[in-house]
Amino acid sequence: MVICDMAMASDPIRDLRRITSAFMAMQRKAFTAQGPSADTRALILTELLPASGLSISDIAGRIGSDRPWVSQVVEQLRKEGLLERTQDEEDRRRVRVRLTPQGRRLAADLRMALTAELERLFAGIPAAQRPAAQAFLRLLAEAFDRTRSQPR
Numbered sequence: 001m002v003i004c005d006m007a008m009a010s011d012p013i014r015d016l017r018r019i020t021s022a023f024m025a026m027q028r029k030a031f032t033a034q035g036p037s038a039d040t041r042a043l044i045l046t047e048l049l050p051a052s053g054l055s056i057s058d059i060a061g062r063i064g065s066d067r068p069w070v071s072q073v074v075e076q077l078r079k080e081g082l083l084e085r086t087q088d089e090e091d092r093r094r095v096r097v098r099l100t101p102q103g104r105r106l107a108a109d110l111r112m113a114l115t116a117e118l119e120r121l122f123a124g125i126p127a128a129q130r131p132a133a134q135a136f137l138r139l140l141a142e143a144f145d146r147t148r149s150q151p152r
Contacts, residue, residue, distance in 0.1 A: 016140075026114070026117050026118070026121070027039075027042075027114055029117070030042075030110070030113040030114040030116075030117050031043075031110060031113075031114070040063070040065060040069070040070075040073050041073055041076075041077060042110045043063040043065075044059055044063065044070065044073060044074065044077065044083075045077070045082065045083075045099065045103060045106060045107040045110060046107050046110050046111050046114075047059055047062050047063060048083070048097060048098065048099045048103070048107065049099065049104065049107040049108065049111060052098070053086070053096035053097060053098045054096065054097055055088070055094050055095060055096060055097070056070055056071050056074060056095065056097065059074070059097065061148075074097055077103065081100055081102055081103070082099065082100055082102055082103035082106060083097050083098065083099060083100060083103050084097070084098050084099075084100055085097055086098065
């Protein structure tokens with residue numbers, strides 16, 4: 001196990017932590033306009049926006065939360081008419097969660113609010129440096145995708 005002290009962290013690691021923290025705060029700001037405890041609700045809704053249907057375990061893994069909590073929030077969203085649960089056709093033991101039309105509209109609104117915040121952020125990067133920033137972010141996203149798909 002490697003223990004990484006902030007004082008000893010390399011500049012890229014420290015910068016990534018700053019970026020992550022700032023992004024989480026930006027996301028919370030965009031999402032909490034929807035009400036208290038909106039973070040998890042908004043994360044679930046926006047994760048389902050591009051997906052055709054995810055299991056509770058899939059959602060929990062994507063948002064970095066535990067399965068019982070996600071299941072509880074999904075049930076609240078279902079009662080509000082934002083989600084629907086259906087049995088997985090390939091594995092009858094699994095449940096798939098999908099957005100209802102009302103849930104899809106709300107998820108799209110949430111995603112637009114966060115996108116607007118991110119566009120304001122990118123507008124602050126000098127135009128000549130944006131392609132390099134975009135290329136780096138693409139590499140970083142691909143690295144995250146690779147590590148996300150690997151077992152720990």
